Amino acid sequence: MNKILKGVIRYNKNITEKAKLVADIDKVTRQMVQPKSVFVSCMDCRVLPSKFLSSKIGEIYFLRNAGNMVPHFDAYKSGKISSEGGGLELGCITNKIRNVVVCGHSDCKAAQALFEIRHNCDHQHFLLDSPLRTWVALHGSRTVEKFSKIYSEENQLNDSYHLKEPLHFTVNLTGQDVDAIIDPDNQFNIQDKFSQLHCLEQASHVKTYPMLHSYLSSGELHIHALWFDVYTGNVYMFSVSQKKFILVDDNSFDILMQDVGESPPSF
Numbered sequence: 001m002n003k004i005l006k007g008v009i010r011y012n013k014n015i016t017e018k019a020k021l022v023a024d025i026d027k028v029t030r031q032m033v034q035p036k037s038v039f040v041s042c043m044d045c046r047v048l049p050s051k052f053l054s055s056k057i058g059e060i061y062f063l064r065n066a067g068n069m070v071p072h073f074d075a076y077k078s079g080k081i082s083s084e085g086g087g088l089e090l091g092c093i094t095n096k097i098r099n100v101v102v103c104g105h106s107d108c109k110a111a112q113a114l115f116e117i118r119h120n121c122d123h124q125h126f127l128l129d130s131p132l133r134t135w136v137a138l139h140g141s142r143t144v145e146k147f148s149k150i151y152s153e154e155n156q157l158n159d160s161y162h163l164k165e166p167l168h169f170t171v172n173l174t175g176q177d178v179d180a181i182i183d184p185d186n187q188f189n190i191q192d193k194f195s196q197l198h199c200l201e202q203a204s205h206v207k208t209y210p211m212l213h214s215y216l217s218s219g220e221l222h223i224h225a226l227w228f229d230v231y232t233g234n235v236y237m238f239s240v241s242q243k244k245f246i247l248v249d250d251n252s253f254d255i256l257m258q259d260v261g262e263s264p265p266s267f
């Protein structure tokens with residue numbers, strides 16, 4: 001706690017910064033600033049979305065857990081309640097937010113835990129000895145199921161790093177199936193490819209919540225997938241038209257905006 005307490009004391013001493021924070025919060029409260037996104041990401045300490053999104057107070061609802069999980073609604077139906085559904089309701093229903101972003105990342109330890117138990121993904125098996133494995137097995141079972149269908153013996157590693165062929169994975173974020181190509185340039189290791197597939201699968205779970213169906217079918221609510229590379233700091237977004245994660249930068253901006261149905265602003 002030394003670091004945390006010292007951090008609070010340092011924060012208290014910086015009167016100007018503290019006053020600015022309070023003023024910014026007050027402004028958001030008084031002006032009823034409308035947050036724009038619900039952002040689901042991993043709790044990994046290296047992943048700080050507000051940094052790479054350059055976001056300010058009042059703009060984004062952050063939901064963080066081990067492995068950027070969005071529990072499928074079937075889990076709720078069977079009584080396995082977790083906080084993420086409540087977070088989606090608070091964001092999308094109570095606060096009328098119309099963008100949900102699910103963000104994965106490279107070297108994700110939670111995704112790696114799921115990858116390691118992929119041959120025995122029954123959450124009951126881990127119930128007593130590992131809450132993490134129970135969690136990822138319970139909510140990541142669909143990732144594993146889909147991964148095992150495309151990660152066949154014929155498509156094993158070419159060497160210790162690369163696959164012989166890119167993985168193709170059907171994902172549905174927009175109401176239409178898209179043939180997603182995972183890491184077509186073979187830049188990432190198999191765990192990171194798995195993490196990208198997992199990110200897309202978790203993003204697709206957002207649409208399983210009945211409370212969101214009318215907003216999705218009317219085109220008011222959009223679901224997106226982002227992926228953060230902890231080694232380079234690069235941020236990728238899944239492009240429906242390109243069928244793959246593409247680097248977010250000036251060159252891809254127009255493509256990504258057209259993908260999400262928003263015209264780029266004219267200058």
Ligand SMILES: [Zn+2]
Pocket residue numbers: 042043044066067068105107108109110111
């Ligand atoms: Zn992670």
